[in-house]
Amino acid sequence: MSLPxxxxxxxxxxxxxxxxxxxxxxxLLLVIVFxxxxxxxxxxxxxxxxxxxxxxxxxxxxxxxxxxxxxxxAQSENEQLSLRVSVLNQENGALQETNAGLSSQIAGLQDxxxxxxxxxxxxxxxxxxxxxxxxxxxxxxxxxxxxxxxLNETLNASEAxxxxxxxxxVNLGRRLNAALASEVARLARYRSEFFGRLIEVLGDRxxxxxxxxxxxxETDVLFASGSAELSEEGRSSLAPIADAIIQLxxxxxxxxxxxxxxxxxTDRVPLGPNAPxxxxxxxxxxxxxxVISYFESRGVPPRRLLAAGFGQHYPIAEGRTQEAYxxxxxxxxKLTSR
Numbered sequence: 001m002s003l004p005x006x007x008x009x010x011x012x013x014x015x016x017x018x019x020x021x022x023x024x025x026x027x028l029l030l031v032i033v034f035x036x037x038x039x040x041x042x043x044x045x046x047x048x049x050x051x052x053x054x055x056x057x058x059x060x061x062x063x064x065x066x067x068x069x070x071x072x073x074a075q076s077e078n079e080q081l082s083l084r085v086s087v088l089n090q091e092n093g094a095l096q097e098t099n100a101g102l103s104s105q106i107a108g109l110q111d112x113x114x115x116x117x118x119x120x121x122x123x124x125x126x127x128x129x130x131x132x133x134x135x136x137x138x139x140x141x142x143x144x145x146x147x148x149x150x151l152n153e154t155l156n157a158s159e160a161x162x163x164x165x166x167x168x169x170v171n172l173g174r175r176l177n178a179a180l181a182s183e184v185a186r187l188a189r190y191r192s193e194f195f196g197r198l199i200e201v202l203g204d205r206x207x208x209x210x211x212x213x214x215x216x217x218e219t220d221v222l223f224a225s226g227s228a229e230l231s232e233e234g235r236s237s238l239a240p241i242a243d244a245i246i247q248l249x250x251x252x253x254x255x256x257x258x259x260x261x262x263x264x265x266t267d268r269v270p271l272g273p274n275a276p277x278x279x280x281x282x283x284x285x286x287x288x289x290x291v292i293s294y295f296e297s298r299g300v301p302p303r304r305l306l307a308a309g310f311g312q313h314y315p316i317a318e319g320r321t322q323e324a325y326x327x328x329x330x331x332x333x334k335l336t337s338r
Contacts, residue, residue: 091158091159091162102144102151109137109141112137113138113141116133116134116137117134214263214333214334215241215333215334216316216330216331216332217237217330217331217333218326218327218330219264219265219266219329219330219331220326220329222237222238222287222291222331223290226271227276228276228289229290230290230294235294238294238295241295242295242300245260245295245300245304246298246299246300249301249304258304258335258337259303259304259306259335259336259337260300260334261306261332261333261334262288262305262307262308262332262333263308263309263331264283264286264287264291264309264310264331265310265311265312265315265328265329265331265332266280266283266284266311266328267280267312267315267325267326267328267329268312268320268328269325279311281309282309283309283311284310284312285307285308285309286309288331291307292305292306316328316330
């Protein structure tokens with residue numbers, strides 16, 4: 001069966017265009033292949049360039065890490081040297097200024113020498129004047145190094161002397177401790193004699209007892225309630241003690257520095273609103289001063305007396321009974337070193 005005429009005509013026309021269409025497609029394909037080849041070559045070249053750059057960056061990073069480590073080491077060494085120089089400067093103040101001046105001169109000479117060498121390198125030849133300058137700077141550098149060596153020897157000698165002085169200080173400390181121990185032993189002997197005499201003088205008198213290394217007087221024997229004025233009974237109780245102190249003052253050598261400490265103590269009961277003292281602190285101190293004043297009036301040297309007030313803060317009897325309060329209201333006498 002034959003095609004219609006108009007279809008046969010269209011088929012004939014299509015056959016005429018087909019070779020050109022094929023050529024166009026082939027050309028387009030070649031252009032695409034060429035572009036792909038160019039793109040591939042560019043990618044390869046770019047990859048090679050990037051690989052080279054990465055290697056260069058890795059090498060630079062490695063060199064930077066090495067330089068950072070060297071810088072850290074240099075900084076650590078610089079800190080150690082600075083600390084050493086600081087210690088030497090503190091111990092040798094006189095040498096510090098000289099050393100600093102020499103260091104400044106060396107720095108200036110080094111800068112001048114570096115500048116001279118740079119200038120000579122740029123000119124590519126040394127003239128006679130530049131050579132003379134370099135020689136002069138080198139001589140000055142050598143002289144300064146010799147001076148620094150001499151200063152180092154002086155510093156070493158100073159450190160050795162300091163070590164000797166430290167040894168002497170240790171030796172003096174030992175001798176001082178031995179002397180103090182001897183003084184304590186001497187004072188203990190006189191304290192023992194003082195205690196013996198007071199025990200003989202006081203006998204079995206009520207309101208007086210020995211507690212450790214001190215005599216304790218209940219203040220009810222010496223003072224009226226809330227008062228810091230010695231009673232007649234209190235004066236009579238303290239009179240033989242004052243005489244014993246005066247006798248002891250004449251017997252103890254002058255080179256033995258001692259005092260009789262008078263400590264005032266109260267109970268924990270607060271003072272009333274009409275009391276002449278605002279607190280137990282003031283009352284205990286005033287009572288101690290009253291005893292001191294009485295001893296002084298009896299002829300005891302004032303420089304051998306010491307007053308202290310402790311308020312209610314150092315009780316010797318616990319509890320809130322009247323007996324405990326009475327024991328805590330007390331005057332204590334202690335022979336001790338000043």
